Amino acid sequence: MSQGAADERLRLFFALLPPPPLAAALAGRAAELAGEYGGRALPAANLHMTLLFLGDVGAARLPVLNLAASSAAAAWRPFTLQLDRLGYWPRQQLLWAGLQQAAPELSDFSAYLRSTVEKAGFSIGDAGRAFFPHLTLLRKPGRTPPDGLSLTLPAWPVSGFALLASTRTAAGASYRPLAVWPVP
Ligand code: 2AM
Numbered sequence: 115m116s117q118g119a120a121d122e123r124l125r126l127f128f129a130l131l132p133p134p135p136l137a138a139a140l141a142g143r144a145a146e147l148a149g150e151y152g153g154r155a156l157p158a159a160n161l162h163m164t165l166l167f168l169g170d171v172g173a174a175r176l177p178v179l180n181l182a183a184s185s186a187a188a189a190w191r192p193f194t195l196q197l198d199r200l201g202y203w204p205r206q207q208l209l210w211a212g213l214q215q216a217a218p219e220l221s222d223f224s225a226y227l228r229s230t231v232e233k234a235g236f237s238i239g240d241a242g243r244a245f246f247p248h249l250t251l252l253r254k255p256g257r258t259p260p261d262g263l264s265l266t267l268p269a270w271p272v273s274g275f276a277l278l279a280s281t282r283t284a285a286g287a288s289y290r291p292l293a294v295w296p297v298p
Pocket of ligand 1: 250280
């Protein structure tokens with residue numbers, strides 16, 4: 115391995131990836147919203163729900179991170195999500211899909227993953243930011259979307275989580291799965 119590769123830093127986060135039919139439906143809704151309000155709709159391949167954002171991590175630490183995530187995966191309890199809410203954050207200029215009903219298994223798992231990863235020596239990207247489950251659909255709309263936009267989608271039986279690396283490009287960020295943990 116070259117010195118450059120050993121020193122490589124990756125912008126990492128753990129996320130849930132919607133199954134392809136749901137991702138396609140979400141991307142369709144995102145494109146519709148971009149048609150109405152402007153902005154950049156995320157393509158299906160980039161759609162995800164962040165569980166835990168780490169930020170920059172040295173590539174050499176990936177094996178330890180993978181081990182920590184595998185041990186956290188053992189605590190997974192199965193759950194299904196219903197994405198049935200659209201919201202808009204004006205400061206981030208971000209339109210997202212989320213949940214009307216809290217999903218305790220999801221927030222419990224995010225918290226458990228966080229404590230496992232912290233015990234393994236990793237720091238969390240923005241430790242003060244509370245976990246708020248959402249899936250970004252659209253960035254920087256030209257006009258502010260109104261409240262109460264509808265979202266009707268099939269249920270999402272969550273079947274695993276992934277570790278993703280984010281790369282910024284001129285066309286926006288793109289996300290590359292580095293590892294996936296299927297769960298029962
Ligand atoms: P966003 O979609 O709300 O922007 C990759 O950047 C993923 O990590 C995105 O889902 C992004 O959320 C999230 N993310 C980026 N910075 C973050 C931070 N400081 N804390 C928590 N999540 C963050």
